[in-house]
Amino acid sequence: MSWTVVDLAALLLTGAISALLSIIELRISFPKSFTSTMRTGWAWLILSANVVISLLMLFILSLLFELNAYTAVISPLAAFILSRTDLSILRNFTHIGDIKGFTIGIGGAWFKAMKPLYDRVSLSLSVSREKSLRTLLYRYPSTEELLGEARRCASEVPSYTRSHIDETLSFLNQISASDTLTEAAKRVAYARFILHTAGEDHIRRLIERRGAAEREGGE
Amino acid sequence: MTELSSLERIVLKTLSQAGPLTPLEVAVRSLIHPDSILDALFSLMDKGFVYRRERPKGIERYLYFLSERGAAAAPEGGYELDGR
Numbered sequence: 001m002s003w004t005v006v007d008l009a010a011l012l013l014t015g016a017i018s019a020l021l022s023i024i025e026l027r028i029s030f031p032k033s034f035t036s037t038m039r040t041g042w043a044w045l046i047l048s049a050n051v052v053i054s055l056l057m058l059f060i061l062s063l064l065f066e067l068n069a070y071t072a073v074i075s076p077l078a079a080f081i082l083s084r085t086d087l088s089i090l091r092n093f094t095h096i097g098d099i100k101g102f103t104i105g106i107g108g109a110w111f112k113a114m115k116p117l118y119d120r121v122s123l124s125l126s127v128s129r130e131k132s133l134r135t136l137l138y139r140y141p142s143t144e145e146l147l148g149e150a151r152r153c154a155s156e157v158p159s160y161t162r163s164h165i166d167e168t169l170s171f172l173n174q175i176s177a178s179d180t181l182t183e184a185a186k187r188v189a190y191a192r193f194i195l196h197t198a199g200e201d202h203i204r205r206l207i208e209r210r211g212a213a214e215r216e217g218g219e
Numbered sequence: 220m221t222e223l224s225s226l227e228r229i230v231l232k233t234l235s236q237a238g239p240l241t242p243l244e245v246a247v248r249s250l251i252h253p254d255s256i257l258d259a260l261f262s263l264m265d266k267g268f269v270y271r272r273e274r275p276k277g278i279e280r281y282l283y284f285l286s287e288r289g290a291a292a293a294p295e296g297g298y299e300l301d302g303r
Contacts, residue, residue, distance in 0.1 A: 030238075119239075119272055119284060122238065122239045122282065123239075123272055123274055123275075126239065126274060127274060127275075127276050130277060130278055133278065134278065167250055168250060171250040171251075174252050178252065178253075178254070180254050181253060181254070185243070185253065188243055188278055188279065189243050189253060192241075192243050192244055192246075192247045193247040196244070197247075
């Protein structure tokens with residue numbers, strides 16, 4: 001079989017549409033950290049899997065029809081729709097919604113295959129979020145100082161009402177007074193509290209300020 | 220239908236709003252003591268609403284995910300738990 005320009009263009013078009021749909025799906029799945037998501041290898045594995053099933057669909061359609069622009073556009077769309085739906089050949093109409101008989105669980109199987117990959121992306125993002133947290137814990141070896149920063153954060157959030165500030169301070173006091181939590185767990189809790197309440201930029205400022213103070217102290 | 224405590228509902232809602240989290244992340248978002256959060260997470264795991272995956276390099280060992288069942292049972296509502 002010799003490849004023509006049209007065949008190659010059809011392959012490229014299928015791949016491009018499939019990649020675009022996959023990127024949109026990743027964007028929907030990880031809306032707050034899309035850029036970081038695309039930096040993980042798992043996201044590219046998901047994208048590749050989607051491109052592969054689209055090319056497989058293109059191959060099937062090209063056996064039935066001609067390989068042209070129409071099949072190239074339809075293939076990724078068909079692959080995406082079919083792999084996200086449970087197709088049943090026979091249904092039990094006496095029990096609405098209860099699928100019996102011959103069921104091709106393409107959608108279910110695809111979801112089961114993809115879910116661990118999406119979980120891996122979440123795990124990677126979760127670990128990458130902690131880089132600044134680790135530095136903060138390193139820069140603040142004293143638990144009391146870290147608690148002080150957490151308390152300051154709680155008091156300085158502009159959108160917090162008085163009752164909310166009291167609630168957050170009471171939470172921090174509970175952590176501080178806890179007999180069951182280890183010192184390390186308390187420190188991580190304070191750091192996570194600062195990250196959640198004040199954001200990553202604030203943590204970076206704290207780290208820079210502490211670093212500058214240490215440098216001045218060393219001179 | 221499985222009965223859920225108010226604490227379990229809060230945990231489900233936090234996970235449905237923020238995505239997979241560690242126990243301490245759930246605690247600081249819901250302002251509830253980490254020990255209570257852990258109890259709720261274990262109970263939700265037993266009921267099949269939540270599952271966890273090990274983090275090879277993270278500060279905390281596990282990340283908790285909502286299962287399909289948990290996502291369906293998570294209380295709806297647009298407000299953020301921490302009021303932000």
